[in-house]
Each structure stands twice: as C-alpha cells, then as structure tokens.
Amino acid sequence: MKRYLLIFSLFFVQPINAQEVAPSPEIWSLEDCINYALENNITVKDAVLNTDLAEVDYDRAKSARLPNLFGSASQTFTSGNSIDPITSDFVSEKINSNNLGINSSITLYQGNQLNNQIEQNKLLMEQSIFQEEVEKNNIALNILETYLRALYSKESITIAENNLEASEKEVLRAKARLDAGTIALSDYTEAQSQAATNKFNVITAKNTYEQYIIDLKQLLELSPTQEIEIQTLNKDLDLINLELNKTAIYYKALQILPEVEVSDLSIAINEKELDIAKGAYKPTLSLNGSVGTGYTSINYLSFSDQYNSNFNQRLGLTLTIPIFNRNQTKSVVKTAALNIEKAQIQKQNTEKVIYKNVETAYQNAVSAQEQLLAAKSSQEAAEQSYRLAQKKYELEDLSTTDLVISQNTYTNAQQNYLQAKYLNILYNQLLQFYQGNDIKL
Incomplete structure (x- = not known):
C-alpha cells in the first residue's frame, strides 16, 4: 500500500515542479532608479544623519542660554581634631554630619558669544540641508550616467548578436x-x-552590460541576489534639438545649485566664528544662587530642628574680566579672519567648477549632436554597403575578406551611432539639470 501511495504522490508532485518558472527580473525606469536611490542610498542616508546632528547641535546651542540646576548631598564621619562643617567650630571628637543643597547659575553676558553661537549653529544646520541636496544631486547624476551606459551596452549586445548570426550563416x-x-x-x-570574433564580442558585450547592472544595483543598495532589467529607451529620444544659451544656463545654475548655497553659508559661518572669537575679549557676567542645610552630631538639637535652623540661601554675581591669556584670543581671532578669506576663495572655486561643468556639458552636447547626425548617415551608408556585399557574396562575386571588411565597417558605424546617441542624451540631460529641470527620459 505504501508503494502505491509513493507512486501516487510522485505522479502529482512532478508536474507541479515542472511548472515552476523563475520570476522574471523587475524592469526599472530611470525615474524609478533615481527615486529609489534618493531614499535608500547610504551616501544620502549619511547626509540626512548629518542634518539631524546639526539640528541637535542647534538645539543644544539654544539651551546654553538657560540656567543650570544641580543638587548635592554629602555624609561625613570625622574623628580627631577638625572643624565642624556646619558650625565651623574647632572640635576634637567624632563628628557625624551631612549636607544637602541645590545650586544654579546662568550666564547673563559673555561678549554676545552665546547668541552668536546660536546663529552659527543655525547656519550650520542650513548648510547641512543644502549639503544633503548636493549628495542627492550627485547620486542622481551617477544613476543617470550608469543607466545610460547600461542602455548603451544593452543595445551593443543586440548588434553583436546580429553580427554573430550573420557571420554563422556566412560560415555555412x-x-x-x-x-x-x-x-x-x-x-x-x-x-x-x-564568426569566432563576433561570438567573443557577444560575450564581452553581455559581460559589460552585467557590470553596469552591478554598478547600478550598488547605487540603489539592492541585494546581490535581486535581478533587475532596465527599461528600453524611447526611440523618439534618438535626436534631440539643442537650442540653449550656455551663459543663461550658467547663471541659472548659480541660482539653483545647492553647492553655491553651501559656499555662501560657509562664509557666513566663518564670519560668526570671528564674532564668537572677538567675544572672548569682553567680560563675562554670571548669576549664581544656592540653597542648603545640614546636620552635625555635636549639636544637641534634633535632626529636624537643625535642618530648619541651618537652612541658608545664597545669591551672587560673578564678573570675569579677561586681562591676558597668552595671546590665545588674538590667535583665535586671526585664524577666524583667515578662514573667512579661505571660504571666499572656496566660493570662487565652486563657481569656476560650475562654469566648467556647464561649458563642458554644452560643448559636448553640441559636438554629440553633430556626431549623431554624421554617425546616422554613416550607419545608413555602411548598412547599404554591407547588404550589397552580402548579396555579392551569395552570388560568389565577393571574397570572404571583403565581406568581413564590410561587416566590420558596418559594426563600427553602428557602435559610433550608439555612442553619439547616448552621449547626446547624457549631455542634454546635464544641461536640463543645470537649469533646475528633472532628470528623465
């Protein structure tokens, strides 16, 4: 009976297993990749944490204006000659005493350093927010470049496979x-x-594509086991008209890019640092207060009576006037002034980098557009030439060498067209980015 049950179970289990199909990889568009990376990339997450830390520092700076409050308690056992901690009398016997107290102090004036520190921490928090945007933009641009490289490699696979198919027929x-x-x-x-060379090219193209997919998955922080595919590009994007003014793009970029805000805030932060440093030249005034009581064993009053009679209050002002601190404040002030100049130079460098990026993207976009038109014509001519060569070869009117040369010429023309096509898309997207537009295909 068990044998029949086993055969019966195998009869039904096998068809089920035969129907199991591996799930197809998820298809990701460029917008999907960018949106997912902005939420999950660890570089972006680190920038978000830096913003949170800056907010904590800002709250801490504001709290520095508040008074502090401390409680204290002590229990003391003394023998021999000593001074009673409660009565201050000189005694030569064993003493059991304790003290309770609450102390508080608040800074009334410190050269306006507290207010300047609060304003500086607020600027640091704002700078962290803009730096977070810088990191997000960098990730988006990295995604764009990697995605387009993957698309280029994916189309290269198709070209290589078509060449392999044609060359195998030619071998026959x-x-x-x-x-x-x-x-x-x-x-x-x-x-x-x-044919062997074309087969090698197919393997190389597939490997290159997989490498770019790995790079893309790492930018997305995806699991190594997760399989993805990228969305095929719309054919309407092959040709892009370029009617932009590079000077206008540059000035627009200066207005919207967070790198400029980071540089401006860096100058303001260092200016506040100078104000804080100069505050050390000025006096500090603080208010102090305390209440306390105590008990001693040499006093014959009861515990509660002593706590009532020894209850005391204290209120005082402390003024600290800086006279000479070995030129430490002078050095800090000079360092802060030099850091302002460095921040100003850094801003100039930031603007130079932006100008170079915009100028490079514009020139490359113009060049890629011209190359695309030339490559398209070259590809069409090479395709016609190769088709004609194939017909001649079939009619035994062309040598194998000439056919191979024609095929290689056509392959090179196809690769040149693909390269120009995706470079045209890349640099136009960069120009759109520098104008504050979304990156999308």
Whole structure:
C-alpha cells in the first residue's frame, strides 16, 4: 500500500515542479532608479544623519542660554581634631554630619558669544540641508550616467548578436563553397575566424552590460541576489534639438545649485566664528544662587530642628574680566579672519567648477549632436554597403575578406551611432539639470 501511495504522490508532485518558472527580473525606469536611490542610498542616508546632528547641535546651542540646576548631598564621619562643617567650630571628637543643597547659575553676558553661537549653529544646520541636496544631486547624476551606459551596452549586445548570426550563416555558405571548390581554404577559415570574433564580442558585450547592472544595483543598495532589467529607451529620444544659451544656463545654475548655497553659508559661518572669537575679549557676567542645610552630631538639637535652623540661601554675581591669556584670543581671532578669506576663495572655486561643468556639458552636447547626425548617415551608408556585399557574396562575386571588411565597417558605424546617441542624451540631460529641470527620459 505504501508503494502505491509513493507512486501516487510522485505522479502529482512532478508536474507541479515542472511548472515552476523563475520570476522574471523587475524592469526599472530611470525615474524609478533615481527615486529609489534618493531614499535608500547610504551616501544620502549619511547626509540626512548629518542634518539631524546639526539640528541637535542647534538645539543644544539654544539651551546654553538657560540656567543650570544641580543638587548635592554629602555624609561625613570625622574623628580627631577638625572643624565642624556646619558650625565651623574647632572640635576634637567624632563628628557625624551631612549636607544637602541645590545650586544654579546662568550666564547673563559673555561678549554676545552665546547668541552668536546660536546663529552659527543655525547656519550650520542650513548648510547641512543644502549639503544633503548636493549628495542627492550627485547620486542622481551617477544613476543617470550608469543607466545610460547600461542602455548603451544593452543595445551593443543586440548588434553583436546580429553580427554573430550573420557571420554563422556566412560560415555555412563558405563551407558549401569550399566543398564545391569555388573558394580556397583560407577564405573559409577567415569566415570561421570572423564568426569566432563576433561570438567573443557577444560575450564581452553581455559581460559589460552585467557590470553596469552591478554598478547600478550598488547605487540603489539592492541585494546581490535581486535581478533587475532596465527599461528600453524611447526611440523618439534618438535626436534631440539643442537650442540653449550656455551663459543663461550658467547663471541659472548659480541660482539653483545647492553647492553655491553651501559656499555662501560657509562664509557666513566663518564670519560668526570671528564674532564668537572677538567675544572672548569682553567680560563675562554670571548669576549664581544656592540653597542648603545640614546636620552635625555635636549639636544637641534634633535632626529636624537643625535642618530648619541651618537652612541658608545664597545669591551672587560673578564678573570675569579677561586681562591676558597668552595671546590665545588674538590667535583665535586671526585664524577666524583667515578662514573667512579661505571660504571666499572656496566660493570662487565652486563657481569656476560650475562654469566648467556647464561649458563642458554644452560643448559636448553640441559636438554629440553633430556626431549623431554624421554617425546616422554613416550607419545608413555602411548598412547599404554591407547588404550589397552580402548579396555579392551569395552570388560568389565577393571574397570572404571583403565581406568581413564590410561587416566590420558596418559594426563600427553602428557602435559610433550608439555612442553619439547616448552621449547626446547624457549631455542634454546635464544641461536640463543645470537649469533646475528633472532628470528623465
């Protein structure tokens, strides 16, 4: 009976297993990748944490204006000659005493350092917010470049596979012609060599594509086991008209890019640091107060009576006037002034980098557009030439060498067109980014 049950179970289990199909990889668009990376990339997360830390520092700076409050308690056992801690009398016997107290102090004036520190921490918090935007923009641009490289590699696979298919057919034709004695063995081996080269190119193209997918998955912080595919590009984006003014783009970029705000805030932060440093030249005034009581064993009053009679209050002002601190304040002030100049230079450098990026993107966009038009014409001409060569080869009116040369010329034209196409898209997207527009395909 058990044998029949086993056969019965296998009969039903096997078809089920045969129907199991591996899930197809999820298809990601460029917008999907950018949105996901902005939420999950660890560089962005680190920038968000830096903003949170800056907010904590800002709250702490504001709290520095509040008074502090401390409680204290002590229990003391003394023998021999000593001074009673409560009565201050000189005694030579064992003493059991305790003290309770509450102390508080508040800074009334400190050269306006507290207010300047609060304003500086507020500027630091704002700078962290803009720095977070810088990191997000960098990730978005990295996603764009990697995504387009992957698309380029994906289309290169199609070109390589088409060439391999064509060359394998040519090998069969060459074999038939060799058997018929119409071509030499060298022609046949050349056709075989071309097919092997094309097969190698297919493997290389697939590997390159997988490498870019790995780079993309790392930017997205995806699991190594998660399989993804990228969305094929809309054919309407092959040609992009460029009607932009690079000077206008540059000035627009200066207005919207967070790098400029980070530089401006860096100057303001260092100016506040100078104000804080100069505050050390001024006196500090603080208010102090305390209440307390105590008990001693040499006093014959009861515990509660002593706590009532020894209850005391204290209120005082403390004024600290800086006279000479070995030129420490002078050095700090000078350092702060130099840091302002460095921040101003850094801003100039930031603007130079932005100008270079905009100028480079613009010139490359113009060049890529011209190259795209030339590459398109070259590809069409090379395709016609290759189709004609194939027909001649079929009619035994063309050598294998000439056919291989024609195919390689067509392949190079296809690759040049793909490169120009995606460079045109990349640099136009960069110009859109510098104008504050979304990156999208």
